[in-house]
Amino acid sequence: MTRKRILSAIQPTNSSLHIGNYLGAVKQWVEFQNENDAFYCVADLHALTVETDPEVLRSRTLAAAAQLIALGVHPEKCTLFLQSHVAAHSQMAWIMECMTGFGEASRMTQFKDKSQKSGSERTVVGLFTYPMLMAADILLYQADYVPVGEDQRQHIELTRDLAGRFNSRFGKTFQMPEPYILKASSKINDLQDPTSKMSKSASSNQGILDIMDSPQVNAKKIKSAMTDTGREIRFDEKEKPGISNLLTIHSSISGRSIADLEIEFAGKGYGDFKGAVAEVFVDYFSPIRERALDLINKENELLDILHEGAKKASEVAGATLESAYSKVGLAR
Numbered sequence: 259m260t261r262k263r264i265l266s267a268i269q270p271t272n273s274s275l276h277i278g279n280y281l282g283a284v285k286q287w288v289e290f291q292n293e294n295d296a297f298y299c300v301a302d303l304h305a306l307t308v309e310t311d312p313e314v315l316r317s318r319t320l321a322a323a324a325q326l327i328a329l330g331v332h333p334e335k336c337t338l339f340l341q342s343h344v345a346a347h348s349q350m351a352w353i354m355e356c357m358t359g360f361g362e363a364s365r366m367t368q369f370k371d372k373s374q375k376s377g378s379e380r381t382v383v384g385l386f387t388y389p390m391l392m393a394a395d396i397l398l399y400q401a402d403y404v405p406v407g408e409d410q411r412q413h414i415e416l417t418r419d420l421a422g423r424f425n426s427r428f429g430k431t432f433q434m435p436e437p438y439i440l441k442a443s444s445k446i447n448d449l450q451d452p453t454s455k456m457s458k459s460a461s462s463n464q465g466i467l468d469i470m471d472s473p474q475v476n477a478k479k480i481k482s483a484m485t486d487t488g489r490e491i492r493f494d495e496k497e498k499p500g501i502s503n504l505l506t507i508h509s510s511i512s513g514r515s516i517a518d519l520e521i522e523f524a525g526k527g528y529g530d531f532k533g534a535v536a537e538v539f540v541d542y543f544s545p546i547r548e549r550a551l552d553l554i555n556k557e558n559e560l561l562d563i564l565h566e567g568a569k570k571a572s573e574v575a576g577a578t579l580e581s582a583y584s585k586v587g588l589a590r
Contacts, residue, residue, distance in 0.1 A: 263433070264294045265401035267301040267341065268326070270318040271308070271458070274470035275325050278446040278456040281510050286405060286440055288330035296336035297399050297571060298326065303341045303348065304392070307385045323564055324553035325469060328546045339567035341395065346575035350394035351387070353582055357420050358390055367412055393417040398575040400433040405440050428585035432578075444510040449483040452499040473544050477536040480504070491523035491531050501528070508535045511542045
């Protein structure tokens with residue numbers, strides 16, 4: 259059976275991934291690499307749409323790569339690279355921009371939402387053209403499937419429109435990518451607001467379980483998590499959202515069913531249960547954190563891994579770019 263080509267990316271917008279990022283995306287990336295020809299990149303160019311201190315962006319970019327490897331994204335099983343290390347991304351983005359109508363780009367929901375919050379004077383043009391760069395990211399690698407969250411579906415639809423438009427006008431050039439909408443095996447909510455999804459943008463720091471936080475910090479956050487009235491440990495998202503969220507976290511990491519956990523903790527108090535969740539979390543993520551810190555401290559080795567990935571990515575992306583350049587009439 260022919261291996262399918264996968265392309266997915268993550269932005270380095272924070273110094274640490276959180277448990278929701280892992281369960282919602284990265285864990286599935288690890289599974290995909292075993293059966294597919296997977297290309298994964300840290301989208302540092304996309305991160306420039308938000309004003310960030312240069313040293314902070316560089317640090318976050320390398321930290322993101324280190325965490326991906328520590329979480330199981332294996333450079334020998336996939337192609338892992340930084341977006342900015344492959345010049346074809348920016349070059350193909352211009353082709354995509356010249357294929358996109360202004361009205362078409364204006365209808366992108368994320369652009370409308372973010373630009374309304376910031377105001378037109380503070381909204382950079384890069385935010386407007388972000389979906390065209392994303393289309394370039396995907397089409398350069400002739401991806402069959404693009405694992406993304408539901409919030410990126412519209413951008414994949416635009417990518418498919420641009421691929422079809424280019425192919426129709428200039429001849430078959432791009433593989434038509436299919437979205438693979440990632441569905442987290444479990445929905446992880448904020449520890450302090452268990453009715454809301456765990457998110458860097460919507461949560462206080464106390465509600466987020468960051469992979470790179472110390473074991474002591476994360477254990478304290480879990481033990482301080484918002485719970486509900488009563489003492490019963492049972493799953494009921496409506497009546498007991500706090501306990502339900504902690505049951506979900508335990509089950510997602512330990513692999514044990516929620517029903518089994520309810521039986522084990524029957525008759526026990528919230529304190530005992532929170533302590534058990536903290537222990538499971540720390541045992542699972544402490545070695546991952548240590549591995550990521552080791553990679554970050556060995557920066558040259560980490561950069562060597564990423565440069566090797568960029569070489570492999572550039573071979574594929576460069577061939578696609580040359581074909582597209584030739585098709586549109588640029589003299590080669």
